[in-house]
Amino acid sequence: MKIPVLPYKGEVFEEVRYAHFLEKTGYTTTPLPMKILSFGACNYSCPYCKRNGYRKEGNYIKDSIWVETGEIAEKVKEHLMHGYVIRLSGGDPCCFGGVAKAIAKYVKRKGGMVSIAHNGSDPEFVQQLIDYTDFWAIDLKSIRPDRFRRITGTGNKSNKYLNNTLMSISLVSWYDIPVEVRTIIFDDTEESELIEIAKFLKSCANPNLYWTLRLYKGQAVGKFKSPELTKVTDMARRIREAYPVLKIGIRKNWNGESGLLTI
Ligand code: SF4
Numbered sequence: 001m002k003i004p005v006l007p008y009k010g011e012v013f014e015e016v017r018y019a020h021f022l023e024k025t026g027y028t029t030t031p032l033p034m035k036i037l038s039f040g041a042c043n044y045s046c047p048y049c050k051r052n053g054y055r056k057e058g059n060y061i062k063d064s065i066w067v068e069t070g071e072i073a074e075k076v077k078e079h080l081m082h083g084y085v086i087r088l089s090g091g092d093p094c095c096f097g098g099v100a101k102a103i104a105k106y107v108k109r110k111g112g113m114v115s116i117a118h119n120g121s122d123p124e125f126v127q128q129l130i131d132y133t134d135f136w137a138i139d140l141k142s143i144r145p146d147r148f149r150r151i152t153g154t155g156n157k158s159n160k161y162l163n164n165t166l167m168s169i170s171l172v173s174w175y176d177i178p179v180e181v182r183t184i185i186f187d188d189t190e191e192s193e194l195i196e197i198a199k200f201l202k203s204c205a206n207p208n209l210y211w212t213l214r215l216y217k218g219q220a221v222g223k224f225k226s227p228e229l230t231k232v233t234d235m236a237r238r239i240r241e242a243y244p245v246l247k248i249g250i251r252k253n254w255n256g257e258s259g260l261l262t263i
Helices: 069-081 093-109 123-132 145-152 155-174 191-204 229-242
Strands: 002-005 015-018 033-038 065-068 085-089 114-118 135-139 179-185 209-215 247-251 260-262
Touching: 002 069, 033 069, 065 069, 069 085, 069 093, 085 093, 093 114, 093 123, 114 123, 123 155, 135 155, 145 155, 155 179, 155 191, 179 191, 191 209, 191 229, 209 229, 229 247
Parallel strands: 033 085, 085 114, 114 135, 135 179, 179 209, 209 247
Antiparallel strands: 002 065, 015 033, 247 260
16 A cells, blocks of 8 residues: 655655754653654645645645555664654644554554644544654644634635644643644734634643744745744743743744744
8 A cells, every 4th residue: 555755855754853842841851853754645735835735636745755555664663773753744644544543553562752743633633643642743823713714725624623723732732742832923923813822722731832933934925924033032922921831932943953942
């Protein structure tokens, strides 16, 4: 059986990233390296997607490479032997719930660590995987229905997906599982919306929750503009003062830990 996977620099399932938010929450003291498996499908079509999630061929993201699941299984074993966390990402792994669960179960049986990066749209997927995961990243792209619809390109499913996202974050939080909640920030992101999100995240009462404001870097044509770092930092500081229980960071670039500014 083959599944579509997004290559990174021409290679499949070889990208390495570090889960720096875990150090920021005090959950770990050293950076955990993750090997990233990027599934080549997504139920969103965000116009700014770095993985070209809006460019589909049928149900799959254009330029995906079809890979035998046996080959993926071999890579899982190899990465575990070298001490990597297995991160299931995308696109979105919820589009391949069965394969994702099989990998996660295998990794846990072998004593490894599993992390999932999910757009939040599928709390049933979260429920299915939760017992086989160590930490999550979940997107909360907006908490306002109109805006959520615009930036996710999800049309008449957007209300459902927004409600599902709040449920997914709540679910992970009920188990106190470490989660990085990621909000994309554009130049027109309003502080009042971020305050609404802060209230929701506070209500999750998860001591291992870290909220990352991700600065949009300007890949999409026309519609979206990058924000000013100083403006976002000021907003984040005011919110942190009002909600000191929240752990907040700004992802200003993708240069490892130095690109993540803790507020
Ligand atoms: S949810 Fe993520 S992978 Fe899917 S289209 Fe949006 S940015 Fe791309």
